[in-house]
Amino acid sequence: MTENSETGRAIVLGGKTGLLGRPLTKALADAGFAVLPTTRSELDPFDAAAVERALADFGATHLFNTVAYTAVDAAEDDVPGAYRLNRDLPALLAKCCRAAKVMLVQYSTDFVFSGDADAPYTEEDATGPRSVYGASKLAGEKAILESGLLQYQILRTAWLFGPGKKNFVATMLNLAKDREELRVVGDQVGSPTYTVDLAGWSADLALKNPVGIFHAVGTGHGSWCELAAEAVAAAGLSCRVVSIPSSEYPQKAYRPRYSVLSNAKLAEAIGRVPRPWVQTVREYVYSQMHTDD
Template sequence: MRSAVVLGGKTGLLGQALSLALTRQGWAVHAPGRDELNLFERPAVEDYLARTKAEVLFNTVAYTKVDQAEDEPAEASRLNRQLPLILGKAVQAAGVPMVHYSTDFVFSGKKTSPYGPGDQTAPCSVYGQTKLQGERELMSLGLPNLLIIRTSWLFGPCKTNFVTRILELAASRPELSVVHDQIGSPSYTPDLAAGSLALLATGATGIFHLANAGQASWCELATEAVRGADLACRIKPIPSSEYPQKACRPAYSVLDLGAFTAATGIAPRPWLQALREFLFSREDCLS
């Protein structure tokens, strides 16, 4: 049985979907929690990779609280920049391939057509800046088997996310105001997990973009979620200026999936189709 280590696999939104996808494909999955492995101790990570006979390391651990990162830049940097470097050195020593995740927030959002992996980065938030630094630290190591997958706007089972939060609020309120002027690529975590494994299987290396196909505003995503769940809540479109947030967010961060499709032969399905599957079938969680 092939063995994979999934950091964040026990409690993370994406980590849990990845653990489930790997398990279903017959992999032995090792997902150490905070209490089991100190990720910042490189020898401990190397020892863990050896003990589990890992054939790949997935890193889904990150500082993902975008607004809070503005107040905690050092902690964001520790998790998003320093940790990938430590893990990169550990996989280098162990000779293990690594799959690392990054974000659409590395872009400024000033483009009006989808962002490809080679497009210029210019993050406008601490979260985006530290995630970009993490990418760069990893790339600087020259690892032979490194995959960096930039993704965006995650929704899925097993952990609170934008879609589950909207459904929760919509169940008890007649109206919700949601911003209409931020456009991105919603990503269903089981699809992202399956796509990641397909990409890994091709032996591809470098930076790829992976999300569901199509684009949406937060308002459109909320509207479709509420409609799909048959809730009687009106979604009111508002501009970002009426919903001030601490961190700056790109106004447009749709991802170009062409490189992923060229490498795997897979065209990701539209986000709306994935959303409907999420609402109607409710994917399992491992725990």
């Protein structure tokens, strides 16, 4: 692409292989950014000197961090590993960005909330994580806020699905091809989010550069069962999707009962309302039916 110095220059940690990193790299390029996607082997994000050199050599205006510990259940038994990636890494990157005067974009999660609400969470609502994963991600947010970095965007997102890597929707579709019935949890409600859309919102925010915490999720809400059912229907599969309570599918880490996020602040910042998650599920399913990705 042609360099556009007015748009910016972005390094995307995890940009070559990640579920979010890959569409984010494309969205930023489409928005006119010069983009340098990396893998952890090419640029060790824990090597502060290497990160600082990369920021300087590339002339970066933005650093996007899509590297995280996302194995929610495994985190319960690997507290140091979860905190290293989800707290210590954002803290290190914030220091590097502060020194280089670069905007840091960090991705967080709906798991920072307790899940006890009855209305969509806003950015101002009190946090209260009930899992190691959620606590470690919240600690990463706080590390950035306490770092002295003035240029940051923290995007809380949820229930990601999209092309290129394993995700819940893809797993459900693969199972539905060979089964007459899928039994899926129906008493956990959240905000399904398409990675392609999240990447686009991220690029929009990068163009405008507002500072703060933003909830970045698909519009509307649904249960895991409803998400699976929409995907199966979109794929034209005959598999029945049956709702079950969480008690029938025990997991090591606590899952929020209700973790719907309000994206009103994001909509105001980017000048458009994010698409309904149901629409994006259909788009994703249709696209996967016509691609080898």
